[in-house]
Amino acid sequence: MRIYDTARAASGRYSADILLHCLSSLRRAQGHKILGLTTCDIFTRKNDISQWGIFGLGRCPGDQCIVSDFRLRKFKGKMQEFVTNVVLHEIGHNCGLPHCSHDDKCLMNDAKGTIATLYHEQKWLCPHCRQRLVAMLRIPGDMQLALYEK
Numbered sequence: 507m508r509i510y511d512t513a514r515a516a517s518g519r520y521s522a523d524i525l526l527h528c529l530s531s532l533r534r535a536q537g538h539k540i541l542g543l544t545t546c547d548i549f550t551r552k553n554d555i556s557q558w559g560i561f562g563l564g565r566c567p568g569d570q571c572i573v574s575d576f577r578l579r580k581f582k583g584k585m586q587e588f589v590t591n592v593v594l595h596e597i598g599h600n601c602g603l604p605h606c607s608h609d610d611k612c613l614m615n616d617a618k619g620t621i622a623t624l625y626h627e628q629k630w631l632c633p634h635c636r637q638r639l640v641a642m643l644r645i646p647g648d649m650q651l652a653l654y655e656k
């Protein structure tokens with residue numbers, strides 16, 4: 507049995523929480539983060555719903571995140587862009603950024619399981635989140651420019 511099989515529910519979907527746990531058992535260099543990519547449908551618990559389907563999940567802060575393209579595949583021309591946005595969003599969580607309600611174009615918006623949020627989003631952090639990230643990562647002034655440019 508592969509370790510990831512422990513995350514498989516009877517429904518055939520995978521628990522993102524258990525997948526994160528599997529990823530955390532992998533060896534990695536100090537300070538490195540692990541991004542898991544899967545084509546399987548993943549879920550987490552949300553309030554009373556035990557299998558709430560999601561695009562991705564990341565520890566906040568933490569060193570592991572997981573992203574699935576299962577719910578994004580049907581948006582053919584947009585899929586790559588959406589997956590990239592979810593990846594950046596989950597890495598944002600790993601870096602300690604919570605969900606953002608300051609700007610609907612910010613990468614850290616809560617997708618709330620709907621695709622509408624992904625349509626608004628740009629590969630961009632709003633000034634509020636950007637400031638938080640810089641403060642948390644303690645990025646020196648001369649490097650901040652490099653972070654903002656692209």
Ligand SMILES: [Zn+2]
Pocket residue numbers: 595599605615616617
């Ligand atoms: Zn999130």
Ligand SMILES: [Zn+2]
Pocket residue numbers: 606607608609612613614615631632633634635636
């Ligand atoms: Zn924001």
